[in-house]
Amino acid sequence: MKTLTAALIVFLLSLAPAPGADAASGKLRIGVDPGYPPFSEVDDTGRLKGFDIDIARALCRRLETACAFVREDWEKLIPALRAGKFDAIVSSMSITEKRRRLVAFTDRYYSDVVRFVARKGGGFDPAAPAGRTIGAARATIASDWLEANLSRVATIKLFGEQDALMRALVEGRLDAVFGDGLGHWQWLRSPAGAGFAFAGDGYRLDQGIGIAVRQADEALRRRLNRAIRAIRADGTYQKINARYFPFDIY
Numbered sequence: 001m002k003t004l005t006a007a008l009i010v011f012l013l014s015l016a017p018a019p020g021a022d023a024a025s026g027k028l029r030i031g032v033d034p035g036y037p038p039f040s041e042v043d044d045t046g047r048l049k050g051f052d053i054d055i056a057r058a059l060c061r062r063l064e065t066a067c068a069f070v071r072e073d074w075e076k077l078i079p080a081l082r083a084g085k086f087d088a089i090v091s092s093m094s095i096t097e098k099r100r101r102l103v104a105f106t107d108r109y110y111s112d113v114v115r116f117v118a119r120k121g122g123g124f125d126p127a128a129p130a131g132r133t134i135g136a137a138r139a140t141i142a143s144d145w146l147e148a149n150l151s152r153v154a155t156i157k158l159f160g161e162q163d164a165l166m167r168a169l170v171e172g173r174l175d176a177v178f179g180d181g182l183g184h185w186q187w188l189r190s191p192a193g194a195g196f197a198f199a200g201d202g203y204r205l206d207q208g209i210g211i212a213v214r215q216a217d218e219a220l221r222r223r224l225n226r227a228i229r230a231i232r233a234d235g236t237y238q239k240i241n242a243r244y245f246p247f248d249i250y
Contacts, residue, residue: 027068029086030056031077035162038186038244039092054240055109055231056090059211062227062236075139075160078102081212087220088213092180094141094206104215106224108208109237110182110249114142116199117169117184118176126200129154132175135165141205142178166192182249 032052034040040050048069060067070086077089081103092112095105116134118124124132130153136143138158146156157174159165162183168174170192177184181202187193211228213221231237232250241249 027066028060028063028088029068029070030060031070031072031081031086031089032056032091033074033077034071035074036092036183039183051110051240051244052090052092054243055237058231058236058240059090059224059227062230063223073160074137078212082214087217088211088224090211092183092209093212095208095210096141096206099212102215103212104218104221105210105212106221107228108210108250109228110209112206112209112249113181113202114145114179114205115181115184115202116176116178117188117196118199119169120195120197122175124176124199126176129176133157133173135159135168135174135177136179137162137165140179142180145203145205146178169196182245186244 032040032048034042034048034050036050036052038050039052040048043049048071053069056069057067068086070080072080072085074091077091077093078099080086081089089103093099093105094112095108099105116124116126129150133155134146134150135157136146136159138160143156143158146154150156157168159168162179165174165177165179166187169177176199181198184198188196188198211224213224228237237250238248
């Protein structure tokens with residue numbers, strides 16, 4: 001659930017769109033940042049796993065093509081897509097109007113809200129954040145919202161990696177973090193999350209989570225939309241959902 005800065009958007013708009021999908025190889029190249037469990041991560045054998053990975057594989061099967069995953073840092077995903085490094089981004093990317101200026105999106109394949117997490121008993125109140133230090137992942141809808149709404153009353157610290165963000169919270173360098181509710185839900189269930197909890201209600205800051213493709217690849221976008229509808233209709237989506245969450249995230 002992430003966004004780009006205005007300066008980067010202006011720069012990217014100056015780039016010429018790249019060619020369409022890699023039809024010659026017979027593969028759909030999928031860009032992913034593998035640092036966001038339980039949606040995308042690397043297991044002990046070096047293999048990608050997670051909800052996003054399983055969804056991408058299911059869509060490729062429906063499209064009768066092979067998935068070729070390309071790992072990329074979060075902030076480089078859209079530039080790399082536009083440059084032709086891969087054909088689609090399946091990496092928990094929020095659908096926003098800012099991004100629609102750079103890429104095209106499929107229909108959503110899940111929904112999320114943004115929430116604060118803080119230490120239990122630490123006294124953090126989202127309604128009274130003055131003087132607090134709040135962290136978020138850089139170039140996300142969470143960081144955008146914090147900077148637009150709380151930067152005058154609170155200290156905002158941004159992190160390039162999710163692990164570094166959560167480690168800062170555990171070590172007491174942050175009073176709270178603000179980010180994707182589902183990712184935080186998973187973290188709160190882990191040993192590292194013991195002693196922490198959600199603070200306040202969730203904020204709906206996007207139009208759902210979608211798959212990004214180049215704006216010129218309308219045919220691919222439509223094929224992916226049909227595939228999303230198909231895996232929901234035949235129960236594949238629900239089985240994947242149940243591997244990671246005891247509730248429907250669509």
